[in-house]
Amino acid sequence: MGTPLPGVGARIRRYRRMTGRSQAVVAGLCGVTERYLSLIENGHRTPSPDLLVQLAEELAVSVAALLSDEAPRSRPTTLTADRGVVRALLGGATGGRVRSPGELRDRVESAWRIWQSSAARFTEAEPLLGGLVLDVEATVRGTADAADRREVLRSAADLYGLLRSYCRRAGRLDLALLVADRSRRAAEDADDPIRMAAAAWNFGHCLLSQEDGAEAAAEVARAGVSALDSAPSGAERTAMVGALELVRVTADAQQRRWWEARARLEDRVFRLAGAVGEGNVMRTVFGPTNTYLHALSLEILAGEGARGLRLADKVNVSALPSRERQFTFVLDMARGYHLRREDAAVLVHLLELERISAEDMVRSAPATSVVTGLLDRARPTYRPQVEALARRLGVV
Template sequence: MAGELSVGGRVRYWRRRNGNRSQAAVAGLCGITEDYLSQIERGRKAPSLEVLVALAREIGVPVAALVDQQPSAEPEHPRRTAPGSARILLGYGTVHGGDPVVAAAVLRERVEAAWRMWQSSKTRFTDAAQILPVLLADAEHAVRAHRAGADPQARREILRIAADLYGLLRSYCHRTGRVDLSLLVADRALRAAEEADDPLRIAAAHWNLGHVLLASGDPEGAEQVATQAAEDLLGTPGNRARNALAGALELVAATAVARRRDWWAARRRLESKALPRAKEAGEGNVAWTVFGPTNVELHAMTVEMLAGEATEGLRCADRVDITRVPSIERQFTFTLELARCHDLRREDAAVLVHLLDLEHLAPEDITHSPLARQMAMDLRRRARPTYRRQTDALAERLGVDLPPGLLGNPV
């Protein structure tokens, strides 16, 4: 039993039980050498608390499972959601009362324009903070007005528009650190899609809900939601949009399986379920999911990165033509994970190059990314003199500070 083992023995026990990853993979993810981890597991080295926390995180157990102490709390993600949107979602923001209802066609174009902005603008967070509060207020006013109306077709169209807008808000709230609001709008998207009796939007709403569950640390729930939604959708008449959404749901399920550290099951799911749907659907952006063969390849890289298999992740990256992806968010995620693979291999010059690429590609996204900020901090801590100026400048632009005494110390 794990409870009867030494600290090193517990690390080995849980590493093998939760995914059975190699020492090299886990060590790389934790920022230590394979030899150091081997010595920890054999009881020849006593890990620091920082290393223990990293090991516990990567093998999927609380620190208390490795030592007799309570796990430390995770730092809270900064909350940067526009106050106007948050107030309206929570029910105490601006309401329109007797103001005229915006026509469905106008509202549809505004929602689609907001989605295009969100997927293409370098300043999408600033733009969203300006656009979304007014758009949300107009949409919710229209939904309330049409619920009491006598035209069922007009009501269905407004509900479809609202479902699409809530999908955008889910992504925005997640990226700005409000998982609580993400769950709220994901639920509203699902309710609106169900009221509209729109199978494709119901599937898209479940896709959004799956992402919220992944972000909140519930991969089992995400897998269940995505799997059931894909099965339900495949029971409807087949077309390209249906196949694309079913495939997008399979990507959520595969990511959830990878988060549970079942790497081979995640790989099989991508190969046997997501890839066939991608080949049927082709490249596209149905329901703003950016699903297609390229996105499947991106997720294959994600699985390898999560598994700590940096070399295989880089091989996957070599197969990706990121210019075929119409979403700046997916381009950002690809480049971020590419940087992370190089980070696992301690190829610091490549990490710096990709972080600078990220800053150019999406300067606001990088400031909202905990992983990018962490890599910038780690890079600054171990930077060589030849590129210390660039790493210091990047860290300062991102607002990343090192604790006193750590500057220039090796990992």
């Protein structure tokens, strides 16, 4: 079987994880079994020269990068949050004023509308968020009336939920965890079980973004479902249970528990989604469409591109209130076609991603990874379009 090449397996594993793809996906693209790729990554097998070239192509790095410590081609993901937002969150800014509960509620709702619906949501939301943080914190401290204070705390919980998404998309997972904790504390102080569940959902997504965070995310989601026992029965409670169950589905998928994830979707989540219909309770976008999107993501993560694309035929994302979820759906479609090496379809979906939100695209490592992979193998007929897209994203 040949002498293992020092460090090559570990480098393959590191670059594979950088693309956000599982062993099953990369193995399938390269025509080997998941077990064989696992043996290579753990240093028990040596890839043939041809397989090494295939792996380098799929991981968008040079062969030299797999054989040495040469840095791979960088991806143009933006990993910084706006300085004013960071200073407001970390106490480096002053100037907040006490506002009325109604004014804060209107401003938080407006920020959420921008965040979920605008193609330029980073550009439009960032100038608002820092000052809103300062005013919310000043109003929490300066409001004595119990009823008014509870309303302000609800606005604080909602704002920090938005900031969790913003910080995560900006690549600041440290700040995402910070604001998720603030959202939880505000919801608890407001004694609002639905917002407490939303805070658990936020925490779960933070943990899912971290390597080896899936098990902790599942535990947070389980605790969030249990906490909803104190919430009144109704559509909001059902939707939040469903949203938390989807966190558990994703956690199962990240741990390669494919059948457990599929069973939870079929036996529990689709039933909950059918009971509440399409909605956006606490900005979770939980409903049948979002559940199908998670089913699609599961199959892509499992390396089942064809199965995932069949699921996509059941989805119409045009009415979803969240542009982010629309973006995720089209990205999964692009990744599904990438698995099948249907490059013309990959390009069509990448251009649609750019239309939905170019700002999100340059911040998405999976999206830019698909672009670099397509750039390396694009046919002459559409290579100019791929190169133009790569230049717009800063890949070349």
